Amino acid sequence: MRKLKNSELNRINVNEFKNAKKNPIVIVLDNIRSLNNIGSVFRTSDAFRIEGIHLCGITATPPHRDIQKTALGATKSVDWKYFSSTIESINYLKKNNYKIYAVEQVDKSIMLNDFKPDIDDKLAFIFGNEVNGVEDSVIDIVDNCIEIPQYGTKHSFNISVSVGIVLWDAFLKLKRK
DSSP states (O other): OOOOOGGGSOOOOHHHHHHSOOEEEEEEEESOOOHHHHHHHHHHHHHTTEEEEEEETTOOOSSOHHHHHHHTTHHHHSOEEEESSHHHHHHHHHHTTEEEEEEOOOTTOEEGGGOOOOTTOEEEEEEEBTTTBSOHHHHTTSSEEEEOOOOSSOSOOOHHHHHHHHHHHHHHHHHHO
16 A cells, blocks of 8 residues: 555646536635634635635635645635625525525534435535634524534534534535435
């Protein structure tokens, strides 16, 4: 066994990515503070070839060297939009027929393992601030909330880890159908 060289991975270039069919998923970042988290979300979004990212509120936007440090160029491949509020993003997504899910621990959340997306749905997943989570006003207007099951002593995952878990799960479920 040997590690593959980058040249052996057969990755597409940025122009090919821009023209490629995308998975019908938008990630919405609700007031994310950490530029490293934002960059990691771009990189993970590139890996799963999603439609785009909405950066909302205090969430920083490219170009920024601290975002680039973890994005490693994914800010050039993944489309993104900035919205002054997450509610503004949700209104845009609703007008464009997305099913909108906040990833948050709420009393009636759907556990991620029980989440069954319809293959024809366009999906948007909202991830909240590192300290306060998804804003209550946002939770009030989403279609539902998804919770990642946890079995340890901590109450949450890092935002970039949560995005990776949810995208992988959605990717598997959409590809199986």
